[in-house]
Amino acid sequence: MSDTRATIYYTEDADRTAIENKTVAVLGFGSQGHAHAQNLDDSGIDVVVGLRKGSSSRAAAEDTGLEVATPAVAAEAADIVSMLVPDTVQPAVYEAIEDGLDAGDTLQFAHGFNIHYGQIEPPADVDVTMIAPKSPGHLVRRNYENGEGTPGLLAVYQNPTNEAKEEALAYAQAIGCARAGVVETTFREETETDLFGEQAVLCGGVTSLVKHSYETLVDAGYSPEMAYFECMNELKLIVDLLYEGGLAEMWNSVSDTAEYGGLTRGDRIVDDHVRDNMEETLEAVQNGEFAREWITENHAGRPSYTLHRQAEQNHDIEAVGEELRQLFAWSEESNESEDSEQERMAADD
Ligand code: NAD
Numbered sequence: 001m002s003d004t005r006a007t008i009y010y011t012e013d014a015d016r017t018a019i020e021n022k023t024v025a026v027l028g029f030g031s032q033g034h035a036h037a038q039n040l041d042d043s044g045i046d047v048v049v050g051l052r053k054g055s056s057s058r059a060a061a062e063d064t065g066l067e068v069a070t071p072a073v074a075a076e077a078a079d080i081v082s083m084l085v086p087d088t089v090q091p092a093v094y095e096a097i098e099d100g101l102d103a104g105d106t107l108q109f110a111h112g113f114n115i116h117y118g119q120i121e122p123p124a125d126v127d128v129t130m131i132a133p134k135s136p137g138h139l140v141r142r143n144y145e146n147g148e149g150t151p152g153l154l155a156v157y158q159n160p161t162n163e164a165k166e167e168a169l170a171y172a173q174a175i176g177c178a179r180a181g182v183v184e185t186t187f188r189e190e191t192e193t194d195l196f197g198e199q200a201v202l203c204g205g206v207t208s209l210v211k212h213s214y215e216t217l218v219d220a221g222y223s224p225e226m227a228y229f230e231c232m233n234e235l236k237l238i239v240d241l242l243y244e245g246g247l248a249e250m251w252n253s254v255s256d257t258a259e260y261g262g263l264t265r266g267d268r269i270v271d272d273h274v275r276d277n278m279e280e281t282l283e284a285v286q287n288g289e290f291a292r293e294w295i296t297e298n299h300a301g302r303p304s305y306t307l308h309r310q311a312e313q314n315h316d317i318e319a320v321g322e323e324l325r326q327l328f329a330w331s332e333e334s335n336e337s338e339d340s341e342q343e344r345m346a347a348d349d
């Protein structure tokens with residue numbers, strides 16, 4: 001195993017006094033914001049939610065009984081400013097709160113893009129940290145309420161107070177992450193691996209694999225319905241197995257025929273050429289080419305993004321899928337035993 005293994009921190013490593021008497025401004029009340037704000041509040045930390053006047057999230061935030069102010073007022077009052085608005089609007093929100101960052105305050109993120117690519121440049125006397133739960137916010141909230149934790153990442157970008165890491169760890173404890181484990185990383189590593197992962201596998205690679213395989217079957221004369229089932233629908237069953245028990249659980253759960261076919265054909269489909277493409281994709285993340293492209297795209301009103309989105313929506317697999325998914329209406333109510341029944345069926349194919 002490589003010698004770059006990360007350090008993982010837990011509850012016993014966190015010192016509550018590092019955050020206890022501080023006020024946290026949570027900017028944004030979306031997926032992450034609502035979870036951080038309420039978990040911090042339930043942990044007895046002083047919280048003020050920062051939202052624009054007229055923000056659609058205001059009512060939801062006020063309903064929880066939390067104090068709500070504009071981002072600028074919230075940041076002024078706070079020692080720790082948690083930047084939980086969408087990444088593309090963070091630079092504009094930062095301009096509005098910049099004056100509220102005093103020497104020794106902390107600017108905290110849940111993703112490193114804007115710091116790593118220089119879209120936000122905080123003053124040198126402010127700590128800059130990251131606590132990034134590895135789950136959507138509703139799970140961060142639900143797990144906390146159930147007394148459980150959500151794994152998270154911790155990074156320190158700048159540390160003029162020499163207390164940035166202790167404070168970030170205490171924050172991670174207060175939102176429940178340290179109960180599960182907090183993996184130490186850097187802004188660079190988090191940002192670059194996150195972008196690469198979503199491009200190469202999670203969002204880009206997987207959808208292209210699905211579309212190409214679907215088209216291959218349909219072009220060869222098979223029905224779109226069968227192509228949809230084989231190339232898209234069953235992916236969930238496989239991903240669930242990978243998630244639960246890694247490669248081994250998946251290989252153990254499918255038939256010997258599926259295992260032999262997969263083991264011998266996988267590398268023919270995703271061959272060295274794809275590996276070269278992955279390296280190129282990673283390079284564009286590392287040298288900032290992708291970030292520049294995405295920032296320019298946003299400034300221009302997202303013309304290319306819109307076209308790609310439309311093409312994706314118009315792909316045949318979407319129309320077929322919409323019809324076929326209705327056959328699975330029962331799955332909404334599916335319980336554990338039905339899930340495992342499905343897994344057994346997948347394994348038999
Ligand atoms: P979100 O889109 O769910 O929430 C956005 C919030 O920001 C809303 O409350 C909205 O009202 C507010 N907002 C939108 N535009 C605004 C503006 N111009 N000014 C002020 N407020 C505005 O965002 P999210 O998914 O929670 O992402 C927040 C951060 O967390 C991002 O850095 C993201 O990368 C990171 N993150 C998200 C997840 C996730 O699963 N969603 C996981 C880990 C990290």
Ligand code: MG
Pocket residue numbers: 075076077078079100101102105
């Ligand atoms: Mg302040």
